[in-house]
Amino acid sequence: MERQMTGAKMVVQALKDQGVDTVFGYPGGAVLPIYDEVFQQNDIQHVLVRHEQGAVHAAEGYARSTGKPGVVLVTSGPGATNAVTGLTDALLDSIPIVVLTGQVPTFLIGTDGFQEADTVGITRPCTKHNWLVKDPNQLADTIHQAFHVSTTGRPGPTLIDIPKDVQFATGTYVSPQKARVSHYQPRMKGDTDAITQLAEMMEEAERPVFYTGGGVINSGPGASQLLRELVEATNFPITSTLMGLGAYPASGKNWLGMLGMHGLYEANMAMHDCDLMICVGARFDDRITGRVDAFSPGSHKVQIDIDPSSINKVIHVDLPIVGDVGHVLEDLLRIWKSKGRKTNTDALANWWKQIDAWREVNCLSFKNSTKTIKPQHAVQRLEALTRGMDRYITTEVGQHQMWAAQFLGFDEPGRWMTSGGLGTMGYGLPASVGVQMAHKESLVINVAGEASWLMNMQEMGTAVQYRLPVKQFILNNERLGMVRQWQELLHGERYSQSWSEALPDFAKLAEAFGCKGRVVKDPADLDDAIREMIEYDGPFILDVLVEKHENCFPMIPSGEAHNKMLLGEASTADAIGEAGAALV
Amino acid sequence: MNALKIKKGSSRKSAYELRDPNSDVVETHTLAVIVDNEPGVLARVIGLFSGRGYNIDSLTVAEVDHTGHQSRITIVTGGTPAVIEQIKAQLGRIVPVHEVHDLTVEGAAVERELALFKVAGTGDKRVEALRLADIFRANAVDSTLESFVFEVTGAPAKIDAFADLMRPLGLVEMARTGVAALSRGGE
Secondary structure (H helix, E strand, O other), rough: OOOOEHHHHHHHHHHHOOOOOOEEEEEHHHHHHHHHHHHOOOOEEEOOOOOOOOOHHHHHHHHHHHOOOOOEEEEEOOOHOOHHHHHHHHOOOOOOEEEEEEEEEEOOOOOOOOOOHHHHHHHHOOOOOOEOOHHHHHHHHHHHHHHHHHOOOOOOOOOOEEHHHHHHHEEEEEEOOOOOOOOOOOOOOOOOOHHHHHHHHHHHHOOOOEEEHHHHOOOOHHHHHHHHHHHHHHOOOEEEOOOOOOOOOOOOOEEEOOOOOOOHHHHHHHHOOOOOOEOOOOOOOOOHHHOOOHHOOEEEEEEEEHHHOOOOOOOOOOOEEEHHHHHHHHHHHHHHHHHOOOOOOHHHHHHHHHHHHHOOOOOOOOOOOOOOOOOOHHHHHHHHHOOOEEEEEEEEHHHHHHHHHHOOOOOHHHOOOOOOOOOOOOOOHHHHHHHHHHHOOOOOEEEEHHHHHHHHEEEHHHHHOOOOOOOEEEEOOOEOOOHHHHHHHHHOOOOOOOOOOOOHHHHHHHHHHOEEEEEEEHHHHHHHHHHHHOOOOEEEEEEEEOOOOOOOOOOOOOOOOHHEEEHHHHHHHOOOOHHHHHHH | OOOOOOOOOOOOOOOOHHHHHOOOOOOEEEEEEEEOOOOOHHHHHHHHHHHHHOOOEEEEEEEEOOOEEEEEEEEEEEEEEHHHHHHHHHHHHOEEEEEEEOOOOOEEEEEEEEEEEEEEEEOOOHHHHHHHHHHOOHHHHHOOEEEEEEEEEEEHHHHHHHHHHHHHOOOEEEEEOEEEEEOOOOO
């Protein structure tokens, strides 16, 4: 159906037609016509954030926890530049979001007008694609294209810059069905010959391991289901990146835990010693590989990825399979089953014996205390008291993030929202707001560090305004813990600028925001405090005062191989060489 | 037509140089990239090269299909085989990019570049410049009593050779278009 309407009305109509129910945003001069249309309808709920970065992270949380694209509406200039960190975060973690920005009217573009910024220029490298729309007749079509691009293939952020005069002007609206079918149609099906070859490799492998990542989750719940079936049927061990937690259940018997720099000993050792590595929707990030030339030296590597540029980018793989994880796993299962469901069971039994020996190292052990709360213990108790609940976890970035990944178990995809690729401090609180908007009745907890949390703490206002009962679980060590840890290991214990001075009283801060807070510092009170946080009907800030100098282990020192893990304090002396120190 | 030269080796320190110790040989490849002729598409391609630390030796871009709104970007780039493969994959995932052809590996190709040379001089040098221009089948497209502007077309190596010869004969300045290339044969 073709209809005449203003650009501003088209924006709202296009969002409705795309099935959008929630928009995170912040108004300003260049988006006033769109906000006027938002005012005059009830189908889409607008969530007023306190800072545009918060809007983007909230949209990311919404997207990750629902599988639907998150939508952001902000103004020109500072509104757009404040969104840049969130866009980059979404790009690196492949999160589908659509950001609409206002722009000065077309006749002012290029004149350094008030609140003018070259938004498409600034965001070109941090979006999957972006558009400046100068013709109202192109607006609806462009919005539909943006949704298509964001959600097709490897997901990612898109941005549409809409000048104010285009919002006022009248044009023809086109529906999503009538929109120009974009030529952007990435290949979904994997090459059958390659998949057959993988099935044959699986039959013969003596020490196989599945190395899975965020791509499994992005591929949809079907892909996670197929992965589980495949792991079950083959009895291969499986590990996952930070981004992929939950695709295979943490309670599954083949689960090795997370791999990588702060991953589990058994997971990293299995990666190092395997003879067949099946990489499913992961991208050999430097946090995963450690030293590249010593990465899993004796293995054949197979990589399944929808993005051809992920293949051979860091690690040369022997068998690349370009395609959607869900499609490829479906074909793989079918082919492997039709060939007789064979695995090298004797060798596999020995491999599991070896893995069990690594498991006995008990790499996550830590010395608990009755005097101070150990951060690991706090996360362990959080896990014990919330496991089995309808629970979503977000995190900030740092030590607490790694402890959360190590000690919390995820049995379903889409339950774990964290900033993996970009490592954005300040992600967790707004993300928890976005998750809670999508899952009103669920328990949403942001596992945070006090320094990260302060970076976007203004979003507590959003949580209170929309009655979102998000739980802020702050592991407060009054330090930038991970920075401090690196300074201890690498920079002669010179703790340059890595402490949190003049911290607010978080319980009083909660009160000031109009929600509830509590400080806990005695291990004996911890369970009670966590219970109070969970049971409180509203947003809650729990300030957990933890051991200040705890380090996060295990750890692969930078510039080292997987089998050179540090397991605890005793092994840290001179662990990182000069070359390693240059790496971040 | 646009020509753009970025200093060779400007990305020697990029992480990509550390990636594949097994294939250190830097190869020169000519890539033809068919793109939608839309605002910003060239910036996307150039931004990819600068952002990821790849080299551009030469770049030529112009619309080739007006009704289909398509442009052809010809890029001469250098890198190890792994880097070249990565460049192609990265180009391929830019949304308005339709096709990426590596003319260096997809069979024989013709490469041509047009260049203008301003050569000033009198006496023997002027005569010698004109004689060499004849050998190179260069056209004099502008002439004064003290100068010529020559137009030369050919493979980049021919242009380089002509430039070397003109330098001692009073080369004032030159302009190069960058490479245009097509695969040989009927397809």
